[in-house]
Amino acid sequence: MDQTILIDENGKRTDGRSIDELRDVKITIGVIKNADGSAFIEFGKNKIIVAVYGPREVHPKHMALPDRCVLRCRYHMSPFSTDTRKNPAPSRREVEISKVMREALEPAIMLEDYPRAAIDVFVEVLQADGGSRCAGIAAASVALADAGVNMRDLVAACAAGKVNDKIVLDINDIEDKEGSADMPVAYLPNLEQITLLQLDGILNESQFDECIEKAIQGCKKVYEIQRKALIEKYFGNDLPDGEEKELEENKEN
Amino acid sequence: MFDLITNGKRLDGRNLEDTRDLQIEVDIIKKADGSAKVKLGNSEVIAGIKVETGEPFEGLENKGALIVTAEILPIASPYIEPGPPDEETIELARVVDRGIRESKMVDLDKLVLIPGKIVYTIFVDCSIINADGNLFDATSYAVVAALLSSKLPIFEIHDGKVVDTGKKQEPPITTIPISITSIRIGNNIILDPTAEEEVCMESRITITTNSNGEYTAIQKGSTGYFTLEQIKFVAQTARIKTETIRTKLKELIK
Numbered sequence: 001m002d003q004t005i006l007i008d009e010n011g012k013r014t015d016g017r018s019i020d021e022l023r024d025v026k027i028t029i030g031v032i033k034n035a036d037g038s039a040f041i042e043f044g045k046n047k048i049i050v051a052v053y054g055p056r057e058v059h060p061k062h063m064a065l066p067d068r069c070v071l072r073c074r075y076h077m078s079p080f081s082t083d084t085r086k087n088p089a090p091s092r093r094e095v096e097i098s099k100v101m102r103e104a105l106e107p108a109i110m111l112e113d114y115p116r117a118a119i120d121v122f123v124e125v126l127q128a129d130g131g132s133r134c135a136g137i138a139a140a141s142v143a144l145a146d147a148g149v150n151m152r153d154l155v156a157a158c159a160a161g162k163v164n165d166k167i168v169l170d171i172n173d174i175e176d177k178e179g180s181a182d183m184p185v186a187y188l189p190n191l192e193q194i195t196l197l198q199l200d201g202i203l204n205e206s207q208f209d210e211c212i213e214k215a216i217q218g219c220k221k222v223y224e225i226q227r228k229a230l231i232e233k234y235f236g237n238d239l240p241d242g243e244e245k246e247l248e249e250n251k252e253n
Numbered sequence: 254m255f256d257l258i259t260n261g262k263r264l265d266g267r268n269l270e271d272t273r274d275l276q277i278e279v280d281i282i283k284k285a286d287g288s289a290k291v292k293l294g295n296s297e298v299i300a301g302i303k304v305e306t307g308e309p310f311e312g313l314e315n316k317g318a319l320i321v322t323a324e325i326l327p328i329a330s331p332y333i334e335p336g337p338p339d340e341e342t343i344e345l346a347r348v349v350d351r352g353i354r355e356s357k358m359v360d361l362d363k364l365v366l367i368p369g370k371i372v373y374t375i376f377v378d379c380s381i382i383n384a385d386g387n388l389f390d391a392t393s394y395a396v397v398a399a400l401l402s403s404k405l406p407i408f409e410i411h412d413g414k415v416v417d418t419g420k421k422q423e424p425p426i427t428t429i430p431i432s433i434t435s436i437r438i439g440n441n442i443i444l445d446p447t448a449e450e451e452v453c454m455e456s457r458i459t460i461t462t463n464s465n466g467e468y469t470a471i472q473k474g475s476t477g478y479f480t481l482e483q484i485k486f487v488a489q490t491a492r493i494k495t496e497t498i499r500t501k502l503k504e505l506i507k
Contacts, residue, residue, distance in 0.1 A: 084311070096347050099343075188478065203468045
């Protein structure tokens with residue numbers, strides 16, 4: 001179906017992963033000194049910085065809401081982040097991604113705790129690989145937690161897709177371009193709520209079920225990495241009681 | 254409204270999974286290469302097709318170009334103001350575009366004049382003239398109807414120049430993508446929401462399927478969530494509901 005061989009006879013993908021394997025994910029917290037919360041995520045070759053400002057006063061003032069906080073989100077790609085230079089002006093794609101990101105994060109934030117205020121989330125893609133919106137959401141939710149914003153859950157995000165007629169986890173740039181389906185998902189792991197779901201590409205009924213379930217499994221893996229990054233930042237090596245044991249157990253799984 | 258929906262009823266008397274009456278007229282704009290006016294309940298959309306030639310998209314050098322745009326005209330509702338497109342309108346145009354594009358409804362491989370240099374460019378521009386909810390589906394049906402009923406001009410290359418032969422051809426259609434939009438209010442899922450119902454929605458989802466019943470595009474929207482069970486339910490419902498709408502659209506090609 002696809003012209004390029006993206007999975008070889010040993011079941012390995014172009015970057016050496018198996019079909020259920022996540023790319024290497026690394027999250028560093030507190031990378032922007034001026035921000036109230038920030039995170040840097042390396043998700044495969046994606047390099048994304050997220051800064052959170054707020055809760056703070058709303059400008060322009062008429063945007064303020066009397067009963068809850070305004071959440072604003074800007075997803076932006078640096079001109080040097082892609083193969084050919086990207087025009088720095090916000091594209092229609094970036095406007096749409098900013099919107100779906102905001103909608104993916106909003107259910108997790110207790111906006112009612114900050115009436116008449118605003119929280120701004122700035123997502124800057126420094127280097128883009130496939131799946132930058134998912135990586136951006138994962139980093140943004142960690143940055144929000146770092147800013148001390150009251151949250152119901154972290155938002156984990158991961159894509160699954162179809163490549164050479166197989167459903168695979170976390171598709172990269174080549175698989176996105178040459179593969180036949182891409183489904184990014186954002187998920188609140190403790191509340192079991194799906195807050196972002198998009199699909200482009202063709203999936204039949206059983207592939208659809210397999211794909212969404214695989215993406216949710218991926219989200220759960222990303223969640224563990226987010227959680228670990230936060231624990232390391234705030235507790236260092238002195239983990240609170242019980243956490244150390246739990247982390248070990250998760251590692252074994 | 255919440256109480257009504259919890260009891261399985263809606264303000265306009267529909268059941269939760271009923272879609273509104275759909276009326277389609279085609280060939281309403283003679284200057285366009287294809288056109289359609291769709292009424293979905295009180296939501297009304299006009300789609301018009303103009304075909305030109307141009308350079309192919311980067312990375313898709315051997316394919317024709319298909320561009321879907323949408324504009325919610327200021328005549329459509331008291332809440333719309335003229336000006337550059339806002340987030341909602343950009344999302345609308347991109348979701349409709351994705352539904353058509355990802356289903357590969359138009360075989361773009363057949364719309365190339367000089368590979369890598371000159372290809373057919375099909376513009377499908379949509380004007381929303383009355384907005385009463387579920388603009389995603391109304392616009393999508395208008396685009397599909399306009400494409401199905403279109404006659405594309407035949408261009409040829411003579412001495413390196415593009416010449417319009419004055420002849421017409423049928424568009425290379427491979428499948429009919431149909432989108433179904435549902436929203437969640439409380440724990441209830443309702444299909445084809447009106448503007449009034451959209452004000453109360455917590456989350457929205459648009460699912461597009463092709464003629465083989467395969468999923469080709471999905472977009473979740475609005476600030477709430479869905480559970481996995483709810484998503485599986487709307488995905489199933491979308492597959493079932495598309496059939497009557499697809500039949501209606503198929504009649505246009507006869």
